[in-house]
Amino acid sequence: MTMHTERARYAAAPPRVETRGNGAATPRVHGFLATRVSPEGIAALPAALASGNLDYPLVDRCPAPGDGGPEMVHATFLFIDEQAEQPAQAVILSANALVDHENLAASEFEQASERLWSITLLVPADWVASYRITVHRGDGPAPWHQAADRRAIRLAADAGGPDPLNPQVSTTMNGAAVSVFRGPKAAATPHLAPAVPAAGHRGPSLGGWGAADARTQGRHPRLSHHLLQDENCGRERSVWIYQPPGSDSGAQQEPTPLVVVHDGATWVKHLSFAESLDNAINAKALEPVHVMFVDSTSIPLRSTELPHAAGTTRSLAQQFLPWARNGFNVRADPASTLVTGSSFGGLAAILAVLRYPELFGRAVAQSPSLWYTDLSTQLKSLAPHVELEIQAGYFETRIAESCAQTLDALHGSNSAQRIQYQQVSGGHDWAWWAPELLSALARSFPATGR
Structure with missing residues (x-):
């Protein structure tokens, strides 16, 4: 079975993921x-x-x-x-x-x-x-x-x-x-900005995070923090809006695509993704885009609200997407609206294009938790204008297997023609989520004339 990064449309049968027992086998050489x-x-x-x-x-x-x-x-x-x-x-x-x-x-x-x-x-x-x-x-x-x-x-x-x-x-x-x-054959990441670890953090790198705050204001000149009342989930939620180069000087006149990113606090506070977007746009690898980073706040709330369409997905559709379209210079068509996330956020991205295809026409689902719920039946009826990219790491056994099973169930369906699958040589890991998301955005919204 092929382990290197692949991207393919599944008109043919998807690849099989090898079972490696209880977790990924560590390939140590004594x-x-x-x-x-x-x-x-x-x-x-x-x-x-x-x-x-x-x-x-x-x-x-x-x-x-x-x-x-x-x-x-x-x-x-x-x-x-x-x-x-x-x-x-x-x-x-x-x-x-x-x-x-x-x-x-x-x-x-x-x-x-x-x-x-x-x-x-x-x-x-x-x-x-x-x-x-x-x-x-x-x-x-x-x-x-x-x-x-x-x-x-x-x-x-x-x-x-x-x-x-x-x-x-x-x-x-x-x-x-x-x-x-x-590795020496890993894709180059020329536009990825350096991450910013939390100062003074002690203990394991595994786990979640605490409540978001507005201290990211001022770190980036075109990144604004908004504390909004989530009417659907019944709580306050932090949202950050990234505006592309030129928007602050009036040079950017045409409405841009809008990207919606789950787990916003991580991307904004630690992964410097606004700087990465600047780099890709200035290098003409990505057309100017607005990005709405939506916070998930905590592990318990995240686990409750992301995997169900009635949670964060409904909040996006009914409140936050209309709010962004009304307040910022973005296009209001589904083809120009992409939703993305990883893990439960990846599952939520798929739920968004399934439940609200009239709003979200594109999704990039990174390591989606398809083990949590079987979406193969719904994906067979994926709206004909929707484009979906699924990414999974070879070494995240449970997720890679569930993605392969879902794609296998879609074999021969019309929707399979509009679903891309990328298998990455990695695990459940921000180390590849960040660069691969930047690359996926460049594929979805390439700069004109590059």
């Missing part, structure tokens, strides 16, 4: 560093890394497959132990979607020398993943071995921090800093 580097070379690695003369993480390309399969690489991650007085007893790599709670040894580093620990994974050459490194010192088993259930194990394995050796830092939903690995 003893790899010792087979490639001499003891003297291993001893010299810390100095080579400190000098900046060595690309990191270490990547060794595998021979090109002869069967048409994906190109693979060996990715080696290192940890240099600087605390001689209390040396590390165990080190674990918390790579997105690859910590198997039933086989933790597959994510643990090996001690290559007195100060140096290493782990090597065999991954697709276009793998994109966020990760953290957690170190256990002192007596007794590591916390991730003491935890009793899957979530507690994942939290314990993720409690450390970004890789000190890797300058590529991003963030997750709650603003926690993470390191990012991008």
Whole structure:
């Protein structure tokens, strides 16, 4: 089965997702560093890394497959132990979607020398993943071995921090800093702005976030914060409006498409997506667009309101979309109105084009939680003008399988011709959601004359 990024319209049968047991199998290669580097070379690695003369993480390309399969690489991650007085007893790599709670040894580093620990994974050459490194010192088993259930194990394995050796830092939903690995064949991200982790955040990168606030005002000159009463859900909701370059000076005269983005606080506060939009528009990769970032506020509210059409989707259709169209210079036709989100937000994006096709004519559903509800019957009746793109990570097993099952059920239907599916070499991960959303917007609304 093909693991590299693909995009296809499903007139033909969709690809199958291989079952990998209880979660994604961690592709660890034992003893790899010792087979490639001499003891003297291993001893010299810390100095080579400190000098900046060595690309990191270490990547060794595998021979090109002869069967048409994906190109693979060996990715080696290192940890240099600087605390001689209390040396590390165990080190674990918390790579997105690859910590198997039933086989933790597959994510643990090996001690290559007195100060140096290493782990090597065999991954697709276009793998994109966020990760953290957690170190256990002192007596007794590591916390991730003491935890009793899957979530507690994942939290314990993720409690450390970004890789000190890797300058590529991003963030997750709650603003926690993470390191990012991008394989040599991963798509370039020239317009993506650097993420801004939450200052002083402690603890795991997994989980949600607290109530949104207006402190993002002033960070971007054309990003405005609005605190509105959500009449449908019966609570206040933060909404941010991004206006494209030229709108503040009067240069932008023609109405633009409108993009609606779920989980707005993360995109605005931590992912610097307004700057990314500026970059893509100024580079003529994306036509000027307005973007409405709609906050989901908290994990409990998000889980209640996003997966059901009567929740946030109804609020968008009945209140927030009319509000944006009345107050900003945007087009009011469905072909110019795109809704997007990830996870439950991806499911909500699909619900929007199913329930309100007269309002939303395009959707980009990233890692949609189709395991939560079967939408295959409704998707067979997808309105003929609606365009839907579904993206899923190969390593997010449950979601990838549910997406494949849904597409399989649509095989041969008229709506299948208007549904694109992109399988990404990654997990349930903001590390690829952000760049792939920017690319999807450029495909939906390409700049004229580029």
